[in-house]
Amino acid sequence: MNIKDTFKSTKNLFWGISVLLLILMAVMSQSSGSSGDEYVNYDHSEFVYNYYKTFGQDTTALNTPKTKLKYYGQAFDNMTYVINRWFNIGNYYESRHLLNSISGWLLILFTGLAASLVFGWQAGILTLLLMFFSPLILGHSWNNPKDIPFAFTYTFTLYFLIRFLIELPKRKVSTLIFLGFGIAASISIRIGGLILIPYIFLFTGLHYITKKSFYTKMGFNHAFKTILILTGVSIIGYGGGLLLWPYALEGPLKNPIDSLQQMTNFEVGLNQLFEGEIQLSQNISWYYGIKYIFIKSPLIITVGAFLFIALAVFRKDLKHKYIFFSLLLFAFIFPIAYTIYKDSNLYGGCRHLLWTYSPIVILAAGGFDFFLKKENKYIKYGTIAVIAILLFHPVKHTFKNHPLQYVYYNQLVGGTKGAYGNYEMDYYYHSLRDGADWLIDNELGDDSIIIATNHSRITEYYFRNYPQVKVIYSRFYEKGKEDWDYAIWANTHITPLQLEKGYWPPKKTIYTMDVDGVPVGAVVKRISDEDLKGFEALKKNKRTEAKNHFKNFLEIYPENEEVLEGYARIMLQERKLDSTLIYADSSIIYNPRQIGAWLLKTSALNTQKKYSEALSASNEMLEIKDDFAEGQFQKGFALKNLNKPNEALKAFQKATAYKKEYYQAMIQMGEILMNYKNYKKAIPIYDQILKYKENDLYATVCKAKCNHLQKDNIEAEKLLNTISERNQRNFEVVKAKCRIAMGKNDMNSAGTYLNMARNINNNAELFVLRGMYVMRQNRADLAKQYFEKAKELDPTNREAQDLLKSIQTKSTTVAASQNTTSEPKQQQSIMFQKPKPKKTSPITIPAK
Incomplete structure (x- = not known):
């Protein structure tokens, strides 16, 4: 040729x-x-x-x-x-x-x-x-x-x-x-x-x-x-x-x-x-x-x-x-x-x-x-x-492996088996059709059933000719909260540890969609509805009933991270903090990315005042999901109590950026700014709260307190008068009125307000007010005791620290001491140092 x-x-x-x-x-x-x-x-x-x-x-x-x-x-x-x-x-x-x-x-x-x-x-x-x-x-x-x-x-x-x-x-x-x-x-x-x-x-x-x-x-x-x-x-x-x-x-x-x-x-x-x-x-x-x-x-x-x-x-x-x-x-x-x-x-x-x-x-x-x-x-x-x-x-x-050819890895990573648990498998949900076809051929009868899946729209198409089938969407790690009979899952977004340790596919898997011998999808028959009953009871705040259902489910599926998290939530609600940590940690063992369990753990540690551990746990949680508002809040709370106000402010700012109108985060920001006498920046935060939560008592009181500390008692009293009559004896209102009374040198009224709170012994601000009151009576030793108690209750309380320091470092008259504390000084920088060339304001909300 x-x-x-x-x-x-x-x-x-x-x-x-x-x-x-x-x-x-x-x-x-x-x-x-x-x-x-x-x-x-x-x-x-x-x-x-x-x-x-x-x-x-x-x-x-x-x-x-x-x-x-x-x-x-x-x-x-x-x-x-x-x-x-x-x-x-x-x-x-x-x-x-x-x-x-x-x-x-x-x-x-x-x-x-x-x-x-x-x-x-x-x-x-x-x-x-x-x-x-x-x-x-x-x-x-x-x-x-x-x-x-x-x-x-x-x-x-x-x-x-x-x-x-x-x-x-x-x-x-x-x-x-x-x-x-x-x-x-x-x-x-x-x-x-x-x-x-x-x-x-x-x-x-x-x-x-x-x-x-x-x-x-x-x-x-x-x-x-x-x-x-x-x-x-x-x-x-x-x-x-x-x-x-x-x-x-x-x-x-x-x-x-x-x-x-x-x-x-x-x-x-x-x-x-x-x-x-x-x-x-x-x-x-x-x-x-x-x-x-x-x-x-x-x-x-x-x-x-x-x-x-x-x-x-x-x-x-x-x-x-x-x-x-x-x-x-x-x-x-x-x-x-x-x-x-x-x-x-x-x-x-x-x-x-x-x-x-x-x-x-x-x-x-x-x-x-x-x-x-x-x-x-x-x-x-x-x-x-x-x-x-x-x-x-x-x-x-x-x-x-037709038609799942795209789930392919070459010999550089040991083929698909070697890549399993290290790289994405069926990230495009191709395997759901195979699972649907198998379910139709092997399990589907005339009875009505509910099928859960992590991609409902395309799964609905596969069952379009079967009116007895209802398809619902469920994230894999929230499956216990949904009512379903069967589930078809593609293994995208599954935690690597669960893939490596064999925790996935889950129990009662009746068919797997395999590529080169590894499961990239699974058809699951519900093992029990005790998890669903538990979560439904928990929604209705029936904790005892929820615990019983969760216990029943854990007997047959002890490594279920979702139910372990649910049990930890009940323990936190019951203030059983050690038990909360045990169940939250168990959930995390089976799924290191169980973010709800991390949140419960961090919350329990913060409640136990183990702030360093809480900070470490919150950082682990935010490694999983940085834009998790609740995670940022817990981190900010730990930082605040570790006396790191600037870092705490940044965390709270992120929390409010990721979750609009995040009340608790905004309250914490206001408290930090007030603590460091930055009243001008604290007031807009309380104004923002009052825009969406009109007549909120705590925000109103805090704003009034800021006005008082800026020597604007008229505005402060005006704000307090907007509070309903039935709330005028509220503890926060009483403290604010006590401050204003002392500012006016109306010691009789101040004493009356303090007497109203005589049975409360766990509030740092109240001990500060008691100390300020007795200082007016030239009882410095008793004032010192009150300020030390305030510092013990809240080591970050700057007002108690400053007043205690003033007693320890110099001898002053009661009147002079009162002037020092009741009249605001030039605002202290929140940065704890003389300003260098312009620094970014800590109150600036960071971009997402």
Whole structure:
């Protein structure tokens, strides 16, 4: 066979394999489950359809505060919605999966075509196989309507850019049209497609400046015309990308830029299992994305890419092709480097970087193709053997684990088994369909049942033809509080320790959805309803009844972290603090991320005045969830009592930032500021409380106290008079009136108020007032005793400390002592030091 025939047969083989893959992927897509994002994308596509149907009158598509989908072009979803609607397709997810698999096939096809342009049809065939047997690509091709279509349009445009560079100095109209279409298609799915425009200019410019002809008048003119043409193509491509995107149409220049800023660092933070730890996506390790690419790609990709890069400089067959290799390397490296530089919010493995995958696969195919083209049969067949060995692992995984191919890890981390408990498994909820199908085939009868799941919308779809089934949403760690008969769980957001120790899947699991021998999902039959009865009794404050139910449940499921937490809550309510700690710690042993148990533990420690231990526990709790308002409150309370007021203020400020109108946190902030005589900042806090909690007694009294200490007794008395008559004898009111009376030198009234509180002996402020009263009577020794008692009750009480110090350091008259305490001095800095160059105010609420 001559070279021409060989070329023709290789090309035919390429197209034959491509058609086979298309058929195979179309068929395989119909048994796949839905992804966790599909329902919101499908819902939004209806809003977009209505936007165009009403000529922009229906603006629902522009109002997406939760999903943020207005920032996406979503052309693919819009197309699937129109097809389903026009053809009245009832199985709309299966229809979407078919179309999604076609976009995945197009991604594979154009990756192969790009490889054939650069290396030849043989490399193109190898690229087809490498892409198809990349479980990361294949698994997402079933149901990822964002990342796969975007990866296709990105690769499609790269292919025509390579063609354009090869065809220069000719400028084929068809190639230019496809370039413009590629730009438009990319932008219509994600604004990140804008990156293709600078690609085109950068590598076209490189093409020209590396040619000697460029430095002639004719060459320069040709280059200038080409740039003008590409500018037109880019403008048309940009405009075309906005046509199916309502938000962009509302502001064709401003809104796409806004979208780019939003997408570069998405606001939503999700917990991700990475390197054996749960990390918030916004704070995740900088190498998260690139590491996921290397551990989820078949090893053959890494080996092939290394071979290509290592040998590129020495390969004569690559002469005049370096610009293409530079383009492919740049198209892989630059987007990843940019996300690292911008500290982008990545989650869900490397799915947000799937669009960068094709270029590195092309180079990997080129690395092996070099040896496949050798005439030495030992090298050629040896290379085929190496390829076969390296492909065995992903090929086996692909067919063994359909349709959960995307739950794949290579040998660098010990395969999927080695990654279990260290990295995310079924983070996209694909396994729920398998669980639903099994339940339908094996457990479902005519009786009504309730099924709990951690993704109800897609699970409801699987049971759409079974009216006896009710599907409810439940977080896995709140399952005991819900009424259900069966549950179908994907193992996303499960604590690593539970995966490693075998605490998950839970007891009474009747079926597991496995990948390479590890459970990524589970079907569970309820073991008992005693947990539910316990939580329902607890809601009604029937503690004895709740304890009995919890005890019954723990007899059959002693390692249930949720019920152990529930029992700890009862112990705290009954003020059995040691028991609270025992049950909370037991819950934490079985789930170190049981945040409710951490909260109970911290609260019990604070109540026991073990503030150092409480601070340590609160820090552990906030490592799990930093924006947990109650956790920040407990931390602030511990810090306040450890006499660290500035740190306490910051914690309370965070608590109020994460939970609006957090009364207790605001009260604590006010107390700290009053304690350090910063009345001007304390009063606005009490005003804020009184805005949403009108006539709150404690806030009113504290504000009155602040006014009195600023010598505004008129305003102070006015505030106290607003308190209802039945509350005028309230302890807090009595103390405030006593202060004001002493400030007016009305000692008879002050004595009357103190006498009203004569039986109270556990309040530091009251002992301060008693000390101030007896100092007026020149009874310094008794005053000292009162101030010492106040300090004993509250070691952080600055007023008691200052008064005690004044007695100990100098001899003064009673009147002088009274003036020192009742008349406010110049406000003491809350920072305990003379102000240095401007410091941030501790009362500033931090950003979330």
